[in-house]
Amino acid sequence: MENLKKRIQQLKKKRPGYKEILNFYQKIREEQEEVKPSLKIKSIPLKKEWKDLLAKEGFSLLEKKDFPLGINASLALFSSLCEIGEKANPRMAQQVKKIEEAVAHKKIDLKKAFTGGFEEGKIEKIAEEFGLDKKVLLFLIQESIRPSIEAGTEKLLNELNTEAWLKGYCPVCGSLPHLSLLKDAEGKRFLLCSFCGYQWRVDRFFCAFCGNKEQDFLHYFCEEGEETYRIDTCDKCHQYIKTIDARNIEIIDPALEDLATLHLDLLATQKGYKRPAPNPWVT
Ligand SMILES: [Zn+2]
Ligand SMILES: [Zn+2]
Known part of the structure; x- marks a missing residue:
């Protein structure tokens, strides 16, 4: 995180027009870093057939929904990301508030949204149904599960060629x-x-x-x-x-x-x- 902060500092100096969005980026990355130690992501078992499949047919190994998630960490992250969003620009703040309300009134089941493998079509439908901003909703969901997804991928690295x-x-x-x-x-x-x-x-x-x-x-x-x-x-x-x-x-x-x-x-x-x-x- 220290190196990342240094790089963000450099970039802000070089391109002052990006200051606001880079500050936003840093805040979100800090929250994501914070949940990492609490994540206990199990290795995704790779069957031998999968390796064959990869070599022969060109299918991918997993579906998005197959990635194990740290649900509590993702839920906690979702609330902290909403908090950051509420303090961002007014448009973002307004959209985030609407999303939080929809969650509070159980119109959006976050656990389902996370484990549904972040299927755009589904999220799009939810956004439309409740008049929410699709991109903001997608962003919040994606960034809430990102530490889990990346931890899962990291565990696969040594097994794949x-x-x-x-x-x-x-x-x-x-x-x-x-x-x-x-x-x-x-x-x-x-x-x-x-x-x-x-x-x-x-x-x-x-x-x-x-x-x-x-x-x-x-x-x-x-x-x-x-x-x-x-x-x-x-x-x-x-x-x-x-x-x-x-x-x-x-x-x-x-x-x-x-x-x-x-x-x-x-x-x-x-x-x-x-x-x-x-x-x-x-x-
Ligand atoms: Zn092309
Ligand atoms: Zn991938």
């Missing part, structure tokens, strides 16, 4: 990547799962979303002097992914670097590209 996977979706949970990273001297490329945080290797020239490998359709752009962060675009499906070159900076927290470069997402949108796994912090 997904070098041969090479697909555009996560081998563990099947979700889309929200970021891509370049690592090692050769610039090996990895995708980062938007749900469970797993990282897997892919080809350098490849659109994660439509599988396109034709280089004529794959481009990227970045800001001058900021080559660490770039937007990789695909002109077949008109979607993009943000890539962080981890050879240039020590990445303490990819989600933080993503948040501090929202101006690149804006540029990509203006150029007509879509981001399939949106930045959850933009609510």
Whole structure:
């Protein structure tokens, strides 16, 4: 957490326009750190067949709902995140209050929302039914269970070898990547799962979303002097992914670097590209 705070400090100096959202980010991360020691996430048993499945068919190993959760920690986190949200900007505060009311009146069953594996369709329906902001609700739920999900993924790390996977979706949970990273001297490329945080290797020239490998359709752009962060675009499906070159900076927290470069997402949108796994912090 100390390193993370230092990095947030650096980023605030470099990009003062991000100060408010970075403060918000830090507060939420602090709460998430705090629940970690109380989490007792069991290892997810991997059957041998699953490994075969992974190698042969290209299915992912788990469904989102298969991840074990620390329910009490997630519930506690939900209330602290709501508290932080209430002190954020007025729009967020208003939305959070409405959500809290819906929970208090038992219109939303939080345990169900958590263990339902955070299925967007379901959460969307709940939000619509009670006139709540879908993105804020999703954000609160996702960030409340994130420490559990990531603890589960961490336990799987030593058991998995997904070098041969090479697909555009996560081998563990099947979700889309929200970021891509370049690592090692050769610039090996990895995708980062938007749900469970797993990282897997892919080809350098490849659109994660439509599988396109034709280089004529794959481009990227970045800001001058900021080559660490770039937007990789695909002109077949008109979607993009943000890539962080981890050879240039020590990445303490990819989600933080993503948040501090929202101006690149804006540029990509203006150029007509879509981001399939949106930045959850933009609510
Ligand atoms: Zn995943
Ligand atoms: Zn594509």
